[in-house]
Amino acid sequence: MTRRWTVGVDFGATNVKVGLVSPTGHVAAAQALESRDVGRPGRFVEAVSEAAERLARSVGERPATLRGVGVGVPGPVDVRREVVEFLVNVPGWRRVPLRRWLERRLRCRCAVDNDANLAALGEFAFGAGRGARGLVCLTLGTGVGGGLILDGSLVHGASGSAGEVGHMVIDPRGPRCGCGARGCLEAHVGTAALLRMGRQALREGAGPLRRLTREAGGRLTPAVLSRAARLGDARAQRIWAAFGHWLGIGVANLANLLNPDRVILGGGVAGAWSLFYPSLSGTVRAQALATAARSVRIVRARLGTRAGIVGAAVLIWGAKGGKPA
């Protein structure tokens, strides 16, 4: 019997998404569990296994007849020892042999990797990274995550933390970052930085930004900032230009260092693409070496919130080339 279906799991801050992935990278069905309810390791294994069983049953399979279950977690994974090192925002995870636990419970092939790595892998196999030889995939949101694929393989590093693009220092006199350092990329382009700039703009004057914020019940969000900019709010437009500039310094550094042919930008904030791209692209041209700038295409992610699930499935298939074995 040919095994067709794979289950991909994406362990996010709010939800654990569990999806059934076809051999062509299509997510045929998906379920969302509340991260709050299933966050502890033992509970996580049980809840994910039950969801995988339900999804398998929906296409007339059982876990043992799946190609496998791949899982992305929000933290570094020691891929040699197959242990989740720790999860910054989820208590109870420290050196958890998650793959072994899942395999014992599900009796099928399981694999575990970092969520940003798997988003990169998903885009590489089925999204904006198809055909790339070297790519960096950035996920822009509260944090700035990153995954690196070189010569068709994920780069994991010595302790599974490679790709922490968000904590590249680009201005040592810049704002303090959640990690403790000063001037990290994340401290410039993470959601908190956007909102800090937005609140400053709100204090400075009237205009669409103030009106839209009021209409949103006084809640300033990146979406409000981008709507205001599209309606011509000059302060909001300057914020997106600044965002593009700082992101451009980060991308230029990546281009100089790794000389990728593709840089993929995903995550909620990437929706403001047209507002920050001109500034981003100008900064990359100005800051990166000519040969590196010429080689790289900067593109939007294509898989949206499915990237993690799809990448987790690709992990099961064996990533070299990203195609099913």
Add this chain to the structure above:
Amino acid sequence: MTRRWTVGVDFGATNVKVGLVSPTGHVAAAQALESRDVGRPGRFVEAVSEAAERLARSVGERPATLRGVGVGVPGPVDVRREVVEFLVNVPGWRRVPLRRWLERRLRCRCAVDNDANLAALGEFAFGAGRGARGLVCLTLGTGVGGGLILDGSLVHGASGSAGEVGHMVIDPRGPRCGCGARGCLEAHVGTAALLRMGRQALREGAGPLRRLTREAGGRLTPAVLSRAARLGDARAQRIWAAFGHWLGIGVANLANLLNPDRVILGGGVAGAWSLFYPSLSGTVRAQALATAARSVRIVRARLGTRAGIVGAAVLIWGAKGGKPA
């Protein structure tokens, strides 16, 4: 007959060094040609070939009985097409198919790569990088070069320019770099930056630095700066601490991004190791993520000026694992 000897060539700013390398990475004999005299591509091929012939003859061989001739050049190499793209500081080099020209002349296996890459490869196979899984090798001097080895393979990137660590922007309001951008690592820790800080210190006061500079005929050099610091010149010591701090930001960024288990520092300036290492190491601990900082050992290069020649030989043997085939 087992082929024993390999010729490694290191095309530097002043000299072209040509060495005969044993299977254990020992440089048995070497010759230096003046880069000024042999810089043009046609002349380079001829002069290097003659030197290779002389070296081969000295051990009773001819080029055709060598394992091959490897060459490191100071610029990006398109490794797929095996073309030297351009050399920033040497006229006449633009898309030169150097490997093909050398093979036609020498009738043995030839290979060409970037010089910083080959220094990394040499250290990986026989120097400070032995046993590393992921390493970054920085060459500190007038420029700041870099080579990346991940999972035993050199990272070349899309157009052969990966590893340009010197042009990572670490302070957008910092000093102007030779590349046109502002605040590159090289603009903070290249020789020109050291000397700029040194001249400032000379203006500010007397002490060992001023005396040593006078004794050197008024010529301030990195060596004078490090002698002054060792003799207790507080201004010179502060310069090396600043050097270590900026270098530490660069190394922390590399650690976060690539999570290597080894970072190797070479080049003339690395001789001041004890003067900048405490500051470097403190900055890395403060700026890098804990898991990345814990994984990385920062060490001095071991092969000195031989790294390029040895790496060029390793290139011939096939680099995976760095050992002779």
